[in-house]
Amino acid sequence: MKSIVEKEFPEWLQNTPKETEKRLPDLPNVEKNGVIMRMAPSPSGPLHIGHARMAILNDEYLRRYGGKLILRIEDTNPANIEPDAYQMIQDDLKWLDVKYTDVVVQSERFQIYYDEMKKLIEIGKGYVATTPTEEFKSRKQRGIPVIEREQTPEENLERWDKMVSGEYEKGEAYAVVKTDLSHPNPAIRDFIAFRIIDIPHPLVGDKFSVYPMMNFSVAIDDHYLGLTHVIRGKDHTANTEKQKYIFAYRGWKLPYYLHYGKVSIENSILKTSLIKKGIRNGEFSGWDDPRLGTLLALKKRGINPLSIRKYYVESGIGSVDTTFSWEILYSFNRKIIDPVSPRHFFVNNPVSLRFDFDGALKAEIPLFPTSSKQSDRKYREYVVKRGSIIITSDDYQKNIGGLVRLKDLGYFKINEDSIEFVGAEMTEDVQKWNPSRPLGKVPIIHWLYQNFVPFKVFRPDGKIDEGLLERNALDYMEIVNQFERYGYVNIINEKEGYFTHP
RNA sequence: GCUCCGGUGGUGUAGUCCGGUCAAGCAUAUCGGCCUUUCGAGCCGACGACCCGGGUCCAAAUCCCGGCCGGAGCACCA
Structure with missing residues (x-):
């Protein structure tokens, strides 16, 4: 029941503020020249999803206030250095669109x-x-x-x-x-x-x-680099206390310290030593193996860096410990990639069904159904004649003996080892075949006919799905495709893709 | 064990400093409906939380005390 206001004066309700963009709190003590901050990773390996928080929070404040953001590579423990990491870290930051202004290497x-x-x-x-x-x-x-x-x-x-x-x-x-x-x-x-x-x-x-030791070099550098604000994880709170002694002895001005809580990242492998070992013994394909939580892996899976940024901005800088939510990250990413992901059919665990048919059916399947751009009005077009039609074994099992709609092709009945055309949508044939059945409720499934290639999808849980993919999808390499009714997949070569997320 | 820091729906958060407008907002997830030739997107709806116990107060998520739970640190790592 609507209230009188809603019924009579709906415009009164229009100006209620909607979903204000989440914003990080302002920093105290910001002077007119902005802030000087730093990110201080150790070069033990490339950055992972946990490091991204440190980078993004710092970058967000630099964007707000201007100033300097120093990338300080803390390489004062030679036992824990991966020489490639000096460059990998910078590449990762560029991918995240984190604009550091200076690079300082402690070993110099x-x-x-x-x-x-x-x-x-x-x-x-x-x-x-x-x-x-x-x-x-x-x-x-x-x-x-x-x-x-x-x-x-x-x-x-x-x-x-x-x-x-x-x-x-x-x-x-x-x-x-x-x-x-x-x-x-x-x-x-x-x-x-x-x-x-x-x-x-x-x-x-x-x-x-x-x-x-880290506590010493950090204090010295934080002073000489002129830091005004230090944002880092709360595992450093005790370190901050130690470092403050050095500042006090030298009469230096303290930066403003902010410690955010620990993020537990489940279902992902982050530990550099473990990853290195896995790469060495062949368990992982590299730093970008889809099972890993490295930014390289997320990039290869087709996660857009903006979704990571949005995730950490919305998480804020609270000192409470949190559990990283892949689902929320995926949801953000989906909103970004969905309009630009071409649709294709990937049939996992394929079953081939005989198709005895005398005519020819034409399918026009939109590539970008949710895009509003005129230039994206593109279709995959197929002419289906006698031969065989491929569907997933799942759809076969569930619908054997029943009626399905092959998406954008028509209505079909699934038999033991064949499939029968019973009509295109809204034709007389269909109405006659089962007039009482509401057509919209027939399961819509995806299918393949002749124009396909074998394809493998590597999933983050380590499983590999093998099936058949529309050949047309290979025209959209190295971007995220939506495999209809399956999930988003970044196609990396003619035979393989990385699973992005559902 | 010692020292700090925290605890808002399943998850992530807003609110806590400066008590009332919070019978708690948003997002995500789940469930239902609408739309749609995808299980996506969109729209609508539902579900669901202030760790516990005292105290102060006209009034507590918010202040105080105690408890419980969680985390961090106690390295010749960063």
């Missing part, structure tokens, strides 16, 4: 880190320890200093020089930044700033053996 900045450590030692805020780390840790837990903590700056400086010049072996010495041994959170107490590494770095080789 050792001298800065060394100089800064020296300064901290000089002002009594750092020391070089040789106490075994088990002892260091256990004392930290109890809030007790190791003896080196009491050394004079001069002694520490001397040890630091020895460390840098290679007089200690791996594991023998490490440099520490003082925080507060009575800090209630033991995780925040004195932290290691440099350690000795004896494996070569892919970029700088064995030029250095004393490597900064």
Whole structure:
């Protein structure tokens, strides 16, 4: 029952605001020149769907406020570097349309880190320890200093020089930044700033053996790169606390920190070490294997990067932990690709049925039924005569003995091993055949006749569907097709496609 | 164990700072209807949530306390 207002004055209801576009909250302390922010991945592999959040949130704010977005590649652990990743990360960001303005590579900045450590030692805020780390840790837990903590700056400086010049072996010495041994959170107490590494770095080789730890290099770089805002995952909240000590010792202005919650991504493989191993032993076809959650895989499956952006913008920057929803991402993607996806028939698990027919039937099947562009009024045209018609075994099983409509061709009866034409739509024949049956309720199924090629679809769950595909689809390579009644598929070559989503 | 941070429908969120307009909005999913020669898109409708318990208050999703649950950190990883 409509209200009087709805009935009499529908225009009153027109101006109620509809579905306001989701928007990220404004950032505090933004000055007129905009913001300076950074993204700081480690080059262990290409980016995956989890990294995309960091990239998109930063990029969205850069677009809003202007300024700089620095891509800072954090390669201070040579054990965990994939040399190709330096480039792959940049390619991934370009695909996401994330417009970083600068690239900084930490392994080019050792001298800065060394100089800064020296300064901290000089002002009594750092020391070089040789106490075994088990002892260091256990004392930290109890809030007790190791003896080196009491050394004079001069002694520490001397040890630091020895460390840098290679007089200690791996594991023998490490440099520490003082925080507060009575800090209630033991995780925040004195932290290691440099350690000795004896494996070569892919970029700088064995030029250095004393490597900064992430908490040290990050603090130094965040200051010298002039960051105004830092947006990162909340797994860094304790790190932020540590880094703030360095800022305080040097009297530096702190950026504004924002930590978003953890996103759990289910049904996907993200761990770089696992992927690398899988690629090496042949389990995965590469970084873009459809089972993986890498951006390369999503790209190959035909996910439009805008749908990923929309997903993360709508998720916001809350600190609650969330579960990534593939369904919502798929829904966003569907809205983008549906109008531009050509329709084709793919018959999975095909069954061939004999077709004894004396005439000829013509089918005109629209390629882009939902497009409003005149230029998209294209059809696949087939003339069907005696021979065989292919349908899926599913449709065969369900409709054997019954009536179906072969989409855009006509009505047919399915028999044990043949298929009979019973009329085209709205013709006298059909009306006679079963006048009481509402024609619209007949199952509409897809079909093939002669013009097809064998085709494989690789699905994200690792399954492979094998069937037959309209040959015409091969004219639409490397774009997402909608295989009618099956799902969206990115055709990657004449024999294979990657499943996008339903 | 210690230290922090959180808990709004199945999922993702809005609202929480500054209590009332929130018997809670949106999206997605599911179900139903309409339209359509796709199981898509579109349109309409339904379903479904403030972790629990106290307290303050005329009034609590919102403030306070306790509990429960979840997450993060406690690396010579980032």
